[in-house]
Amino acid sequence: MTRTILNCGYVPLVDSAPLIVAKELGFAAEEGLELNLVAQPSWSATRDMLALGHLDFAHMLSPMPVAMSLGYGGLAGEIDALMVLSVNGTVFGISSKLADTLRAADVALRFGQADHILPALGALGIAHLRIGIPFHYSMHRLLLEYWLQGQGDLSGLKIEIVTIPPPRMADAVEDGDIDAFWVGEPWGSAAVARGAAELVLPGNAVWAFAPEKVLAARHEWVESHKDEVRRLLRALEPAMRWLDTPGNKPLAVEILARSEHLNIAPELIDPAISGMLTPALGAPPVPVERFLLFHQHAAHFPWRSQAAWIATRLGAPAKGIAAAKRCFRSDMYRDALGPTGVDLPGASEKVEGSMRHATAVASSRGHMILGPDAFFDGKLFDFDAGK
Amino acid sequence: MNRDLSILVVEADPQKARDIIDALVEAGWSDVHALAQTAGLEREIKTRQPDIVLIDVANPDRDMLEHLSLASDSKSRAVAMFVDRSDEDLTQAALAAGVSAYVVDGLQMNRIKSVLETAIARFQILRQLQSELDAAKRALEDRKMLDRAKGILMRQRGVSEDEAYQLLRKTAMDQGRKVIDVAQALVTASDLLS
Numbered sequence: 001m002t003r004t005i006l007n008c009g010y011v012p013l014v015d016s017a018p019l020i021v022a023k024e025l026g027f028a029a030e031e032g033l034e035l036n037l038v039a040q041p042s043w044s045a046t047r048d049m050l051a052l053g054h055l056d057f058a059h060m061l062s063p064m065p066v067a068m069s070l071g072y073g074g075l076a077g078e079i080d081a082l083m084v085l086s087v088n089g090t091v092f093g094i095s096s097k098l099a100d101t102l103r104a105a106d107v108a109l110r111f112g113q114a115d116h117i118l119p120a121l122g123a124l125g126i127a128h129l130r131i132g133i134p135f136h137y138s139m140h141r142l143l144l145e146y147w148l149q150g151q152g153d154l155s156g157l158k159i160e161i162v163t164i165p166p167p168r169m170a171d172a173v174e175d176g177d178i179d180a181f182w183v184g185e186p187w188g189s190a191a192v193a194r195g196a197a198e199l200v201l202p203g204n205a206v207w208a209f210a211p212e213k214v215l216a217a218r219h220e221w222v223e224s225h226k227d228e229v230r231r232l233l234r235a236l237e238p239a240m241r242w243l244d245t246p247g248n249k250p251l252a253v254e255i256l257a258r259s260e261h262l263n264i265a266p267e268l269i270d271p272a273i274s275g276m277l278t279p280a281l282g283a284p285p286v287p288v289e290r291f292l293l294f295h296q297h298a299a300h301f302p303w304r305s306q307a308a309w310i311a312t313r314l315g316a317p318a319k320g321i322a323a324a325k326r327c328f329r330s331d332m333y334r335d336a337l338g339p340t341g342v343d344l345p346g347a348s349e350k351v352e353g354s355m356r357h358a359t360a361v362a363s364s365r366g367h368m369i370l371g372p373d374a375f376f377d378g379k380l381f382d383f384d385a386g387k
Numbered sequence: 388m389n390r391d392l393s394i395l396v397v398e399a400d401p402q403k404a405r406d407i408i409d410a411l412v413e414a415g416w417s418d419v420h421a422l423a424q425t426a427g428l429e430r431e432i433k434t435r436q437p438d439i440v441l442i443d444v445a446n447p448d449r450d451m452l453e454h455l456s457l458a459s460d461s462k463s464r465a466v467a468m469f470v471d472r473s474d475e476d477l478t479q480a481a482l483a484a485g486v487s488a489y490v491v492d493g494l495q496m497n498r499i500k501s502v503l504e505t506a507i508a509r510f511q512i513l514r515q516l517q518s519e520l521d522a523a524k525r526a527l528e529d530r531k532m533l534d535r536a537k538g539i540l541m542r543q544r545g546v547s548e549d550e551a552y553q554l555l556r557k558t559a560m561d562q563g564r565k566v567i568d569v570a571q572a573l574v575t576a577s578d579l580l581s
Binding site for chain 2: 041042043044045048049052054073074134135136162163164165167168172175177
């Protein structure tokens with residue numbers, strides 16, 4: 001059988017795992033697809049290559065299709081998110097120098113608790129904080145800004161958010177170019193392994209269920225290539241199920257490390273996959289529940305309310321929020337995966353932040369477990385209110 | 388034509404940076420500077436306030452430029468991305484040549500077009516030279532690998548150099564592989580066994 005070749009752009013991060021596993025374990029081949037995985041040097045490049053038709057699909061930061069569809073940023077274009085490729089998986093870290101300063105002033109540092117850190121800086125004479133993120137239109141920035149807004153009065157502190165390519169985050173924090181960072185794995189663990197930084201928060205401490213990467217494609221291409229789209233979704237779903245099966249995790253780390261696609265040492269891939277994060281050099285690893293999800297809790301379902309949350313945080317007006325919802329293609333997801341027996345949630349929107357615990361909801365096969373999806377400040381986002 | 392634009396070229400390879408600057412200077416622009424280390428990019432842009440920044444499409448620092456172009460800080464002059472749909476042909480040509488550009492918002496297209504065309508032409512030449520260089524390097528490495536494999540066969544099987552090559556070629560043909568791949572496998576196996 002001749003296989004359909006699909007050009008898929010990805011940025012070599014741990015959360016590109018679904019594409020690599022779909023290719024390496026033959027899930028793509030079973031659907032008659034050959035995935036040509038093309039590593040991208042930056043998110044800007046990924047966006048340009050996808051928008052200008054040099055790629056069919058791309059592993060993208062979840063805010064990118066929304067931003068592009070709404071015309072924000074360098075290059076606009078109608079881009080759809082066909083499924084969520086990963087939920088959570090980011091970390092907030094501070095430089096070892098800042099950590100030492102805090103400790104010397106008796107400010108305790110415990111991974112997962114960070115609300116006391118920024119208010120403590122004023123008393124230490126620190127008035128300026130530079131924080132590195134990987135890209136402007138990233139969940140990293142949205143989570144960071146959301147968290148900062150909830151930190152009370154920070155008027156004495158000037159916070160500057162700058163973009164640093166993730167592979168250079170460890171250098172930047174070591175050289176004192178930045179004081180803190182919000183980054184995806186393996187780059188947080190890589191900075192810790194070098195003794196340059198300490199982790200203070202996993203991303204899911206701010207939002208328990210944040211869509212991190214999505215599978216993106218041009219809207220017009222999706223409409224004219226529905227068969228390819230269905231087959232790719234059907235190849236990725238079992239790959240993601242495989243990745244989230246506890247017994248497969250050591251093998252997953254091995255496959256990702258050995259594949260030519262990542263070029264990352266196994267010990268730097270392991271923390272994200274196993275959920276055992278080492279917050280500081282020499283410290284014991286800390287288990288983080290739901291650190292990175294590919295499949296559990298319907299992780300890959302593209303909730304329209306997730307797109308709405310992103311659009312809201314990007315400052316979109318009501319019309320923009322409606323347009324954003326349309327680019328998270330839960331309709332296409334249902335169309336592709338429903339016939340294969342994948343359990344589907346009864347609705348395509350939820351009240352974001354409403355689940356403090358894992359919750360059973362109605363689904364096509366009876367019920368499914370969703371959440372938790374709470375925000376650190378307990379806020380609720382209902383984008384369907386009043387309709 | 389108006390040639391008073393301030394141009395910043397971000398390029399780590401000094402020879403390549405020199406080449407691009409020369410091309411632009413020859414074409415009449417005089418205010419052209421290169422920046423090698425990317426750590427100072429943000430500061431450099433704030434001090435120089437270039438009208439155009441030229442950077443390799445594959446340079447990861449593009450993400451940083453994107454951010455600067457979106458920052459509303461009045462001290463950093465807004466740079467907006469060139470690669471948009473206003474001139475699809477030029478955009479595709481730039482992408483193919485491997486150059487991206489960031490320009491001050493509101494700058495007239497006709498003022499930057501010739502800069503872009505000059506840069507695209509030069510990037511194309513450099514890309515071609517690079518791929519020729521890569522091909523030459525690869526050929527040299529293949530040659531060395533083939534020589535090592537032949538040497539192993541000559542020692543182990545007591546055959547002549549020509550016979551060793553014929554053996555490699557026949558094995559490759561029988562297995563539907565490339566001669567160089569068979570040579571590589573032989574060298575690897577031999578390294579493991581020795």
